[in-house]
Amino acid sequence: MKKVLIIGIGAGNPDYVTMQAVKALNEVDVFFFLDKGEAKEDLVNLRTTICERFIKDRSYRTVEVESPQRDASTPDYKSGVHAWHRDKADIFSKLIGDELRDGEVGAFLVWGDPSLYDSTIRVIQQIVAERRVAFDYDVIPGITSVQALAAQHRIALNAIGEPVHITTGRKLTEGLPPGVDTAVIMLDNGSGLRALAGEDVDIYWGAYLGTADEVLVAGKLGDRVEEIEQLRARDRERKGWIMDTYLLRRSPANDRS
């Protein structure tokens, strides 16, 4: 039997790797590296650092493939994503089928945690459901940028006894559901940042969390939104990509509970 490990390597800081992930890394025969666009160099560096730092006395192979790109021109977001996953499933099943021998362990390394806004688990499940190639798989959690954000700002995500809503920039532009006073926003292309700027909301923002390039901003959203937009533009220009995450919290005066 072949085995595939989906390993969360944490959000940027190599030391976010768990002992469980380190043990898993040391069982891997073949790493499948999917390269994606602009962030490529930093991703490659993180992967390399983690493998070199934490894998001891073991030889492993690496197979690098170009990650398919989501066709952003597809009018329906979800059907675009489904087509993209299909492309990925084709690549993954070929990798597992051709590059992994029986009894070997293959691994996909996922930035952050595989359970949050990452397609790897879904793509693997699709291959399993279609019985395209026989293998077992396991998932190893990792520290997400949400947790890095909270730790670096030294804040709790939830208000006392209150929910935390994790959502995307795209969804935030439609507003927050009623009763939701705390939201963490991921995958924002910048469009979500001003969605609540007219309200009495605190923001805790972070980019390149856990890395040497980390930037943190906190304050009233209305006071900080311009500064954050400028930082976003500057760093995206400078580095070629940006990955940011932020928490929005309605002020306690508006607390409905």
Added chain:
Amino acid sequence: MKKVLIIGIGAGNPDYVTMQAVKALNEVDVFFFLDKGEAKEDLVNLRTTICERFIKDRSYRTVEVESPQRDASTPDYKSGVHAWHRDKADIFSKLIGDELRDGEVGAFLVWGDPSLYDSTIRVIQQIVAERRVAFDYDVIPGITSVQALAAQHRIALNAIGEPVHITTGRKLTEGLPPGVDTAVIMLDNGSGLRALAGEDVDIYWGAYLGTADEVLVAGKLGDRVEEIEQLRARDRERKGWIMDTYLLRRSPANDRS
């Protein structure tokens, strides 16, 4: 200057500890252990295992104190929690003031991640705001039971491009906000489990996640709720405490997006 580290040690499995946490553990002079009720023995065992396994060539002191209990008879939940935090702040400031020498590092170990449904950061912030004792502090994230749940069930938390709502059993009994189709429930005393049992909802449930006692159940909520209630009753009886977490997802047919 004194330093306090709030270290997330992950949800149950000692190997959920991150390399960052291991490095931090190896800088600690004094561990402050707060003992709480029934789960005490398992918590103590996890703490002991983690310290023994991951601290090398360093001597440290431990100070154990009884954790104050929240007065559950206080009619207003939040004022009860505030009074409880006040009691904790008294204890923490005494610990930091009396048990930690200048230049030393003290640590609170937090099950899971300090940013999610844990009071330590809030209590420390309160002491800092009141300038009761001078110290610096840092937060180190850990793997939460939410991530352990997703990894063990090998599922993504979010549906494609959709939000994830993290909430409590107490809040779930009031229903989910409109537009929320995926929720993760923590801190449920059992009352939340049947809140959506009449709807077409999938449940992914887990108790004692990451430990040798781990139990997982998945399926249609309506079909599984009785089994889960029986498991909860049995294990609570057997072990004296239960800690469970579950994900609820409305079926795709009801997907409103």
